[in-house]
Every structure is written in C-alpha cells, then in structure tokens.
Amino acid sequence: MPRQQTPGGVDRRMRSAAASLTSLTALAAMSLVAGPAAADNSAGPCALTRTAAHHSLGVDTWNRAYPKPERRLNAVMVFLSFPDARPKTTPEELTADYFPVTSDFFERASYGRFKLVPHPQKEWVQMPKTSTEYGIQRDWDPDDRAAYLRDAVVTADRSVDFSAYDIVYFVADPDAPGVDSDATKVVNFDRPIRADGTELRRIVTVFEQHPPDRNVLAHETGHVFDLPDLYHRPTDGKGDWDTYVGDWDVMGSQFGMAPDLFAWHKWKLGWLTTDQVDCVQSGTSLHTLQPLAEAVPRGGTGGTRLAVVRTGPGSAIAVEARGSAGNDGDTCTEGVLVYRVRNEAASGGGPIEVLDAHPDTEACWDRSVYPPLADAPLEVGETYTVPGERITIEVADRTQSGAYTVKITT
Template identity: 70%
Template sequence: MKGQQPPGRVHGPVRRSRLRACAAAFTSLAALAAIGLVAGPAVAVPSAGPCALPRTAAHHSLGLDTWNGSYPRPTRALDAVMIFLSFPDSAPMTTPAQLAADHFPGTSEFFERASYGRFSLRVHPQQNWTRMPQDSAAYAIRRDWSAERRAAYLRDAIRAADASVDFSRYDIVYLVADPDAPGVDSDATKVVNLERPLEADGTEIKRVVTVFERHPPDRNVLAHETGHVFDLPDLYHRPTDGKGDWDTYVGDWDVMGSQFGLAPDLFAWHKWKLGWLDRSQVKCVRGPGTHVVGLEPVAAAPVAGGTVGTRLAVVRTGEDSALAIEARSATGNDKDTCTEGVLLYRVRNQAASGDGPVEVVDTHPHTEACWERSVYPPLADAPLREGESYTVPGTGVRVEVDGRTKAGMWTVRISGPQPVR
C-alpha cells in the first residue's frame, strides 16, 4: 500500500540510507475491509494497436486495449483536496501549509512533465486542521492495517471533514495525518480502494490516499501513490520475509518501483496506458527483418510546438507479453539518472501489482553502477549504450543501438522472429 497496492511511498521495511530504501509498500487494501477493487466498465482506448496487450482481471493490469472505468483517467485536469488530520492526543508541530508544501507543487510538476503537458493535477489544500474524534493510537495505524481500524479511520476522517469540504468538487482525496502524533506510522502511507464507496455531498468516494509521512516526507512518495489512483501497479518486489532487496524488478527506473529512484519518470508503457502517448508515438515492430526506429528520450519535453515524437517501440512476444524498448536520458524527471541509453523491459498483462508486471532487462548482467546512489546497482546500468547490442533471452529479439543524434534521438535496430499477431 504505500501506493495503491502497496505503497505510494517507498515501501519496504528495510531502508538503506534512505537512498537504497526499498520501495514501498504493499497492496492496496480495499474498502472497509476488502482488498482489491471492483473492476469497472471497460472503456475502449483508441490509441491501442496490434502491439497493445489486452487488459486482464489482474489487479492494475498493464493490458491497455481498454481502460478500467472505475479509475479516473488523467487525460484532463483533475482536482484533488488535501485534508489535514489532527488528533486529541497531540498538538501539531507543523502547519497545514508546511505539509502541503512537502508535496506540492512538486507532485503536480512531476505529472506535468511526465504527461508532456497533457495532464494537470490541481491540488486544493485545506488551510486548517480537521480534528479526529479519537486519539491517534486508537486507530492502530500501520502498513498492514486491520480492515476494521482502517475503516473507522476513513469513516471518522470523512465525517469530520465534511463540514468544511464539498467532496463533490474533487476527483482525488488526500488525507494527511499529523506526522508528529504518537500513533502515526510513517510506513503506512497507501491508497485504499473502497469496495463499497463512502458517500459525502452526494458523491461516491471510491478511493482515498492516506498519507502518514514524516516532515519532510520521502521523495516522490505522493507521485507514487497518485499513480495508483490512475490504475498503475507497484513494480517493486516485496520479499516474503520482509528482508532483502525490494527493487529487483525495475531498480531505479519508474517511480512505481521506487520513490527514491534516480530515473523516476514513468515507463513509456505506462504513459501509453494513461493516454499521454498515442499510436503515432509508439512503434509496433512486426514481421521479419530489421526495423530501424528513432527514439526520443521518454523524459524529454516536447519540441517546439508541443510535438512529441516516437517514445516507445514494442515487440509482442506472446499472447500476454511484450518487449518494450525506450530511451532514457538525463533530462526532465530523469535528470539525476545514473546512466543513459536504450532501456529494454518485459511487460506481462497477467501479472498483478507487486507480482512483476514489468521486469527490466539487464543488458550488462556482470556489472553494476552508482552503488552510492542507486536503489539497486545491478540494474542501474541496464540500458544499452551507443554501439552496443543485445539479444533478449527467450525471445530471439535483437536490439542494436546505432547512435545518438545531437538533438538527443537514439537510433535503434530491432530484429528477430515474427512476433505473435
């Protein structure tokens, strides 16, 4: 839940120097007790093409031929209310304005860049504290929260805020707890999906982002959690014993893996799913022979006039799998990246959130990079560099990087067996 399925924050019990911290969280617990969200109506996605995997019943499926209508799609401006909760057993040491500044405008700017200006997240922070009826300890807040206590917390929070908040005006609800209250667990941030929505002001509240961060909070935590609100999955791996590396699937690549990642911009596949890339910006590689594709870096801003070039190449490798190919460079949300190059990753539409729906292909399996900064050094140098090539195991697909233009475009040659149609 630190994120919707798990976390929206780093989720992991093991936090190495807050930089190698594991990404966090766990699965988004649904409603007053249920885990998981009722699948919403399927909405056709015009941008889908022959390389688009079909959406499945998996939680946060990365199939994108249809959109799960129970989630808001961020292809328009969305309004979010941020409510600050205090408790009878603690006098707040911060102000609502200070806590709002911990997350905004940073989170809105992250999505503005990631969406190439196609999506605007407008936050409306409350100016005063909303007093909860019970002490913070009474709710037994923790990451793996009891459904009963969690339901009581949500119910009390919405009721307490209803006097000053018109919930009918908002698409997203952030509940921010006083970080200094004794019963607040900073590892419990998550998105709660409500199997039976709460109601206020004639509006159904289907999910809530519950924030229990310290002040200042973990980096990019709200970007991660908000991604769950848009039906994006957790990309980290949670060890069964809670120990070990959480970032073995995608490392630093994509904020849905680790909120501490050095290259947190969303994968191009995610941007395609969310509607920020359309078919003209996705190259579907089909048929025999070698295909030459020019890829603009995923995090690069549109050129003059707002034009977005090709950002993703896709090879279908099976009925429920695909190989995605994109360029990553030190710009935009990825300005602090450890390495640059052409990144390869596998996508599976049957894998649920937290079960590895995306796995980065390590094209340099015998080396590591940026040990002092990376959340998972073995994948920090995963991209192919200029002049390098790699044949992806189990697919027969070969990717060669011819070079990079002065404008930053990467020229890639893709060849291999004919993909599944």
C-alpha cells in the first residue's frame, strides 16, 4: 500500500527527483535495453526464446526490467493541468473513465491471477508551462517530451511518493488547447531516473479526450508488462492499421470486438501454465481447447488454452479457441484461431500475424476494425493448412461445454 508522506520527505524527494531529471536527455517511446532474465518454469520445447527485439515474444525468460503482473500491482494516477486552461473535468470523473474497467479487463484476462489497483490523486497539479509550449503530439520531439516529463515528475513529487507504486500514469487535462490524444503512449527511459529512492523506467502518458477510447489504458498498460504493439503502421500514415491481427487482441486495437489477450501473451505473462499449453510434436494429435476468455472454474485448472507447433528457432504456429465470453463478449464470430508468432519481430513489426482461414470473405463490416480478419477462425468441420508449412488443423467437434476438439497434423 502507498506510504504516508511527511513534510521532510517531500523536500528530500523534490531534490532527489530534480537532480535525477537534470540528466534526462534521452527518452525513447520505442526502445529500452534488454533487462536481466528470470527463468520461466512454464517454458517447454515449444517456447520461443526471448531476443533483444523490443517487447520480444520469447517466453523462456522474463525481462526483469518490467513488472510481471502475477500479483497485486499499485498504480498512481497523477492529474496534470496547465496555466493556459482551467480543467472542465474533475480527477474523479477522469478516474471513472479508466477504472474499474481497466482493472476488470486484466482480472478477467488473467483468470483472477493479477489485480491492478489504482491510486488516483484527488487534486490537479499544475505544470509550470502552458500546454502549447510542450509541443504534444504523436511523434513527439524528444526534447519537448523530456521537458514535459521532467516538469511532471518534479511537480508531482510534491505530493506523490513514487516509491510506493509499481506503475505511474500521468493524465493530462483533456481540454487543454495543446493536448493531442494521439500522443497517449508509454515512454521508456534509456536510463532509469530516480525519484523517492526508486527507479522510474517508464511512465504512461495519457492525453485522451473525455470520454477516452475504449480499452486505451488496457493497451498502454500492456506495454508496461512488456507486450508489443500488434498493429501495422503504414509508412505514410494512411491505409489500414489492423492488417496483422484485426480485432483479436487489445495490443492490436483498443477498439477490437474480441480484445482479450492472445493465449501466447498470457503464457508470456505467467497466466497460462505448462499444463494449459500443448506442445505439438510430429504426427497427428487431438487437443481439447477451452475458449480463451472463459473464466477458470473455482478449484479447477481451466483446461488447455493453447496448442503450439514450433516451426523454427524463432517462429511457431499457435492455435487457440475464441468464444463470446469475458473480454471477448462482443465478438461476432467464434471458432479456432490460428496465428504465427515470431520472437525476433519487434513491437509494431508483426510479432503476431493472424492466419485467415477464410481469405475470400469478411464479416462484421459494421463493427470490425478489419473485416477481412473478423471471420478468420475455423468452425466445426473445417480444415486449414498453414501456408508454407506442413501443418494441417481440423476442427473435429465442439463439446456441450463449449470446448473445441482440434486435430493437428504435422
């Protein structure tokens, strides 16, 4: 729990934060040195190794530079105002934009294994410069971004003990004239900064409108847990962004109809264990896959949620079932989803690619972020051969409980 503060501690923290931030010159939203590894006992022969790629999807070790969401984590929300605007909303109203919906998302996704606890500050803290002076935008000038974060940390340190929290959210006044909602992102520090005797390695900067995009904070918080962007950003900024995974994971789109995290992500985060992941060897095998978003029964194991076929040193084919439950409650299609995983592909570079079992059709054109992939899952009675691989996946049956019987031939 957050510790109580004393006046003397406030002065000391301000001096500490200010001293650390004087060297804050190199900030990068998309780069962070690979941290030390922690062995993952759930890794098996189908587990890809973690590489130096940003947010690598290797699952054999954990990057300890990131907090692992296997326990209760405390998150502070600091609300930043500016001299050129009087806030039209209150911290309480903005807190309600993000919580409990974000905590609920992760509690469902983790099958109750992780609890994200917000600690919103009750008052606005005013930044020393106007909102327009910081040049806030999606592709932010590094010096302007550094100035914003430097001022935010020093200003917030008057009332916040950063050592009491695992995650930091800086929420800007959404109505200030210089605030751009496209600038919402996680900023990683090339070198951690120290405040209140603790190292700050990354900060979630929130510039959303009120109300914000759906699931936007779940997406950004996923980066805090070393999950990659799964969308495709066109080089000219135009065209479809959702060609890699469509609606099928919040790290692809916060607007997705079925935004639960892929089973591979849950394996990486420790929410799926060895007995819930089938490692497929050569030959033909049968697998009973429980729909990914269904809750784990009290006292139960949750059943198998992922089947994996290793296709090379840095690649694998993943097979999971998706149904209309939990975080996937708004999906318009159900079935067995097949996707490719690459451990050397960096965030935004296609580390996961959904394979479309129905490439000549699309679905849910009125709701989907990318209709061509909305009907990607296999239905009962259908067979799919993975392009370029000797892997055939057949959905043989669906049990009364909703699980899928899948035959995989390699």
